Amino acid sequence: MPLQQKRNYLGATLQCRCPRCREGKLFSRAFNFRYRGNLDMPPACPVCGQPTEIEVGFYYGTGYVSYALTIALSVSTLVAWWVLIGFSTNDNRFFWWMGSNAVLLVILQPLIMRLSRSFWISWFVSYDPDWREHDLTQEDFERLNRDQSGNW
Numbered sequence: 019m020p021l022q023q024k025r026n027y028l029g030a031t032l033q034c035r036c037p038r039c040r041e042g043k044l045f046s047r048a049f050n051f052r053y054r055g056n057l058d059m060p061p062a063c064p065v066c067g068q069p070t071e072i073e074v075g076f077y078y079g080t081g082y083v084s085y086a087l088t089i090a091l092s093v094s095t096l097v098a099w100w101v102l103i104g105f106s107t108n109d110n111r112f113f114w115w116m117g118s119n120a121v122l123l124v125i126l127q128p129l130i131m132r133l134s135r136s137f138w139i140s141w142f143v144s145y146d147p148d149w150r151e152h153d154l155t156q157e158d159f160e161r162l163n164r165d166q167s168g169n170w
Contacts, residue, residue, distance in 0.1 A: 027145070034132055037140040039066035039149045044136055049129065056128045057135065066149045072142060083134035088123055091130075095119050 025033070030040040034049075042065030046058040059070045071077075099105075099115045123130075146152055 024147070027140070031136050031140045032133070034136045036063040036066060036068055037143040038068040038146050039063060040145060041065045042068075044070060044139070045132060049132060051125070051128055053128060057131060059135075066146075067154050068143060070139065072139070076142075077135055077138060080131070080134040080138045083137050084130050087130050087134060091123065091126070092119055095122065 025035060025040045030037070034044045036042040036044060042063035044059055044063075045056075046060050047055055050056060061071070062069050096115065096119070099111075099118075103111060103115075105112050105115075
């Protein structure tokens with residue numbers, strides 16, 4: 019078996035890869051800017067079998083991650099606008115930045131949602147470089163309740 023190049027944490031998370039094996043894709047479909055079907059995830063990683071829904075309502079916490087990502091993006095566009103265009107009290111360049119930033123955030127919303135899910139699961143599932151030797155058992159998923167799965 020040829021040696022595969024190992025992905026680092028940030029690279030695997032930004033590519034929306036499974037946090038356990040860093041090889042399998044977290045999402046069923048390729049990324050697109052349409053909202054429908056953009057967050058569809060398989061029940062488990064197609065490579066290592068890691069479940070993607072660890073517990074009921076697991077991804078509710080991604081709202082905090084999404085908020086942090088949008089704040090970081092807004093601050094970076096604010097700094098870029100300030101350096102490139104500048105702000106003044108004599109005109110309404112600040113309001114132009116606010117409008118363009120809002121449009122940018124609406125356009126990037128599908129990407130931000132996918133990245134927030136990828137970051138969220140990566141904080142709860144640790145990387146296992148020897149995942150091929152470690153079979154997953156039901157005891158590995160102490161918070162996985164199959165009876166409550168899908169109860170939204």
